[in-house]
Every structure is written in C-alpha cells, then in structure tokens.
Amino acid sequence: xxxxTGVTTPDATQVQDPGSGRIDPPGVGGGHxxxxxxxxxxxxxxxxxxxxxxxxxxxxxIGNRGGSAPGQDSVDVGFFYDMTAHHQQALTMALDYIRNxxxxxxxxxxxxxxxxxxxxxxxxxxxLTQWGRLGDExxxxxxxxxxxxxxxxxxxxxxxxxxxxxxxxxxxxxxDLFTQLMIQHHAGGIHMAAYAATHAEKQSxxxxxxxxxxxxxxxxxxxxxxxxxxxxxxxxxxLAKFTPAISG
Numbered sequence: 349x350x351x352x353t354g355v356t357t358p359d360a361t362q363v364q365d366p367g368s369g370r371i372d373p374p375g376v377g378g379g380h381x382x383x384x385x386x387x388x389x390x391x392x393x394x395x396x397x398x399x400x401x402x403x404x405x406x407x408x409x410i411g412n413r414g415g416s417a418p419g420q421d422s423v424d425v426g427f428f429y430d431m432t433a434h435h436q437q438a439l440t441m442a443l444d445y446i447r448n449x450x451x452x453x454x455x456x457x458x459x460x461x462x463x464x465x466x467x468x469x470x471x472x473x474x475x476l477t478q479w480g481r482l483g484d485e486x487x488x489x490x491x492x493x494x495x496x497x498x499x500x501x502x503x504x505x506x507x508x509x510x511x512x513x514x515x516x517x518x519x520x521x522x523x524d525l526f527t528q529l530m531i532q533h534h535a536g537g538i539h540m541a542a543y544a545a546t547h548a549e550k551q552s553x554x555x556x557x558x559x560x561x562x563x564x565x566x567x568x569x570x571x572x573x574x575x576x577x578x579x580x581x582x583x584x585x586x587l588a589k590f591t592p593a594i595s596g
Contacts, residue, residue, distance in 0.1 A: 415550070417479035424553040425481050426492030427544040428472040431560070433489070433499055434537055435465040437506065441533065444515050445526045453574055454523055457567065461530070464563060471556060493543045504536015520578075527571045528583055534564040535585040 418424035442458040442465075449455055476482040488496035506514070506529045517525050537560060544557035565587065572582040 417481070418549045418553075420481060420484055420486075421492070423492045423544055423548045424550050425476065425479065425484075426486065426490075427540060427548060427553065427557065428476055429485050430489045430492075430499070430502060431537065431540055431544075432469050432472050434502055434505065434533075434540070435469050437511075438465050438530070438533055438537075440511070441506070441514060441526065441530060445522065448515075448518055449522055449526065450519070451523050451574075454526065457570060457574075458526075461567070468556070468560060475550075475552065490540075493540070493547070502536060503539045504533045506533065523578070524575075524580055527575055527580075531568050531571050531583045532585055534568050535587055537564050538587050 438461055442461040445454060445458040446462070449458065473482065486496070489499040489502050490497050510525075510529060514522070514525055514529060541557040541561040541564070545554050545561055548554045548557060568587075572584070576582055
C-alpha cells in the first residue's frame with residue numbers, strides 16, 4: 349500500500365529505538381510476542397475509566413502542593429487543552445483498530461493507547477479544573493508555542509478522509525494504515541510534549557509532558573518494528589528534539 353501520509357519511509361536500520369520504559373497495567377497486555385489477544389473492548393473501556401479516576405486523584409494531590417495557578421495563556425493550560433484534543437483522535441483510531449483489526453500485536457498496542465491516553469486525559473482535566481481553567485478553551489490551538497492555528501490543523505492529526513478510510517479498512521490494509529497514521533499522530537504529540545516538558549511553568553506539567561514524549565517515541569519504535577517484520581517500510585517522521593526538564 350502506498351504511503352498515504354506523504355512522509356519519507358527509510359529503511360528500518362534508520363529507526364531509533366529509545367524504548368518506552370512503561371509497564372503494562374494488569375489485564376491490558378497480551379505479552380510482547382502477541383500470543384494472547386487480551387480482554388474484550390468493553391473490558392478495555394472499563395479499565396481505562398478506572399485508570400482515569402486513579403490518575404485524577406493522583407494528579408489532584410500532586411498539583412495541589414502550592415503555588416499560583418498558571419494563566420489562561422500559559423504553556424501549561426494551552427498544552428493540556430491541545431493534547432487532550434490530540435489524544436481524543438488517537439482514542440478513536442485505536443478503538444477502530446480494536447473493533448476491526450486482527451493482528452495480536454497491533455491489538456495489544458491499540459489497547460495500550462486507549463488505556464494510557466485515557467488516563468492522561470483524566471489527569472489533564474483534573475489539573476485544568478484545579479486551576480480554574482476548565483471550560484475556557486482557546487478558540488485556536490498552539491498559541492502557547494507557535495502562531496495560533498485551527499485545532500484541526502494541529503501537527504500529526506489525521507484528516508477527515510483518512511479517518512474515514514481507517515474506519516472502513518480491514519485486514520492487512522488496516523494494519524498498514526493504522527500504523528502509518530498512528531506514527532504520524534504520535535510524532536505530532538511529541539512535537540507538543542517535548543516543548544511543554546521544557547517550557548511549562550509547573551513541574552507537574554513538565555513531568556507529565558516528558559512521560560508522554562517518552563511513551564510515544566517508544567510506541568513509534570514498536571510500530572516500525574512491526575512494519576519491517578511484515579514487509580512494510582518504516583515510517584520515520586521528523587521528531588522534536590527533547591531535553592528533559594530539570595527540577596528546581
């Protein structure tokens with residue numbers, strides 16, 4: 349299948365594998381060899397909701413340790429609004445694959461995306477609520493790191509046509525398209541998370557952004573490993589350079 353995203357697809361030897369460093373929550377992973385399909389979709393949704401609640405409680409405690417709330421135009425608030433919208437499309441893509449996909453390893457990765465990104469949405473909404481910023485979403489996106497743009501034009505987002513094609517695809521075509529679009533999507537998320545990890549006001553924001561950056565880089569590597577093992581070229585979009593934030 350041709351590369352629908354229009355990115356350069358070099359050999360797998362050029363793919364950097366930093367690893368995600370994450371541990372699968374109980375009941376989510378099927379083993380990295382993909383031999384067990386894991387729980388059904390409804391179980392994933394239930395588990396994701398539990399993780400969201402836990403993340404919200406933890407996030408509230410961490411972020412409530414003092415200091416003034418970030419301003420409406422801050423990196424912290426803008427990043428959380430934009431990354432929440434970004435994550436919501438990733439959840440749609442992953443759930444489409446869970447409904448229609450057949451590859452055990454990709455099913456496991458899709459479940460992990462649902463679980464982790466749902467928990468991150470819960471944490472981000474908790475912080476926005478605590479800061480008194482929930483409900484004040486800017487009309488445009490990305491003003492906290494570059495000139496503002498429509499939210500639908502954020503880096504890495506699939507187009508409406510690509511999302512429709514993903515929902516209709518089946519078999520190996522679906523595997524190819526899902527990994528292509530999700531790699532591009534993750535690269536856009538990294539673009540935002542790497543910036544927030546070094547420019548946000550709150551250490552809690554910097555830590556959460558750094559974790560997103562690390563996890564999505566690892567998932568890009570895993571998907572490209574899958575692609576090359578199945579005779580597809582690796583998709584290597586430009587990734588933002590990342591310097592870990594320093595606590596102070």
